[in-house]
Structure formats: structure tokens, C-alpha cells
Amino acid sequence: MIGKIFASALVATLLGCATPGVTVTVTSTPDGAYITSGNSGVSGIVPVTAFWDKQSLKRDEKGCFQLQGFTARWASGAITEVPVLQHCGEPDGNYTFNMSRNMNSPDFDKDLQFALQVQAVRAQNAQATASQSAALATMWSALSVPQKNQTPVQCSSYTIENSVQTTCR
Numbered sequence: 001m002i003g004k005i006f007a008s009a010l011v012a013t014l015l016g017c018a019t020p021g022v023t024v025t026v027t028s029t030p031d032g033a034y035i036t037s038g039n040s041g042v043s044g045i046v047p048v049t050a051f052w053d054k055q056s057l058k059r060d061e062k063g064c065f066q067l068q069g070f071t072a073r074w075a076s077g078a079i080t081e082v083p084v085l086q087h088c089g090e091p092d093g094n095y096t097f098n099m100s101r102n103m104n105s106p107d108f109d110k111d112l113q114f115a116l117q118v119q120a121v122r123a124q125n126a127q128a129t130a131s132q133s134a135a136l137a138t139m140w141s142a143l144s145v146p147q148k149n150q151t152p153v154q155c156s157s158y159t160i161e162n163s164v165q166t167t168c169r
Contacts (some may be wrong), residue, residue: 007015020054020092024085026070030111032118033072033080042070046099054091064088071098075114076107120145 010101026035028046035048042050050068057065080099087095093102108132 011028022054022057022067022087022092023049023094024067025049025094026072026075027096028055029098030074031115032111033074033099034124035070036097037074038068039071046072055151057091062088065091069121070097070099072101072143074101074111076105076110078102078105078107078111106135 006056026046026048028035033046034044035046036043037050044046048070050070052065052067060066065087067087069082069084072080078101080102082097082099085097101108135151154162155166157164157166157167
């Protein structure tokens with residue numbers, strides 16, 4: 001019964017999360033840029049995801065949506081800014097937006113080195129996640145093994161002088 005209630009709550013939660021709107025995942029070239037935006041709560045090392053609820057989107061005179069843009073800052077200090085994203089499609093869906101570094105900015109080698117470090121950390125995290133998943137699967141399968149029916153043991157004890165004698169079958 002509790003399992004059914006939990007499953008129903010989980011399904012309701014997952015369905016509730018499917019709010020229509022525009023989701024933009026920001027990446028960078030080279031990898032590893034720190035992204036910020038006027039969109040509250042959007043910041044971090046790529047990939048970063050921003051969401052605009054369908055009801056908050058307003059079309060302009062061309063029929064497009066104007067979305068708050070992003071600023072990318074690389075380890076070298078190079079900056080790329082895109083103040084506004086223009087979205088002329090449907091008011092829902094998932095999109096990827098790549099921010100490219102200005103190749104004329106100095107210290108490109110620093111950004112490439114940082115990109116390699118970011119990718120190495122991601123690979124380590126993926127390996128750790130895979131190990132955790134394998135360990136959880138092993139534990140789950142061990143718990144899922146049906147127990148063998150054990151026959152009850154019947155014992156009887158009796159006293160002989162200063163000792164207790166027990167016989168089981």
C-alpha cells in the first residue's frame with residue numbers, strides 16, 4: 001500500500017515538473033567558461049541551463065521572444081557577451097546555445113588548459129557515478145534474492161545432574 005502511494009506521488013511529481021516553456025542549455029568553445037545571466041539563479045561553469053516559463057514569454061512585433069542573454073568568462077579573462085537571445089519558434093522546447101570565445105583575446109592557451117582540466121574532472125565524476133550505480137545494483141540484487149524456506153528446528157532440553165543436555169532435530 002505504501003509503495004503504491006509512493007509511486008503515485010512520484011508520478012505526480014514528475015508530471016508536475018513538465019512545465020511548458022523554453023529551456024536553453026549554454027555550452028562554450030573552448031569548454032569551461034563561467035556563465036552568468038540576468039535570469040535569476042543562472043550561473044556556473046558550462047553546461048548551464050536556463051528556463052523561461054511559457055506564460056512569461058511575450059512575442060515582439062516580429063513574432064519572436066526576447067530572452068535574457070548570457071555572459072561567458074574564460075579562465076584567461078576573455079569575455080563574450082550576448083545580451084539578448086531571440087527565439088522565433090514555439091514557446092516550448094529544449095535548445096542548446098554555444099558561446100564562442102573571441103580568438104583575438106590573449107592567453108588562449110590558458111583557456112585550452114582549463115578546458116582539459118574541466119573535462120578530466122567530468123570524466124572522474126562520470127566514473128564515480130558509474131561505480132556508485134554498479135554498487136547500488138549489486139546491493140539491490142543481493143536484497144532481491146528470495147530467501148530459502150528454512151524448516152524449523154525443534155529442540156528439547158533436560159537436566160542430568162549438574163549439566164543441561166539439549167537435543168535438536
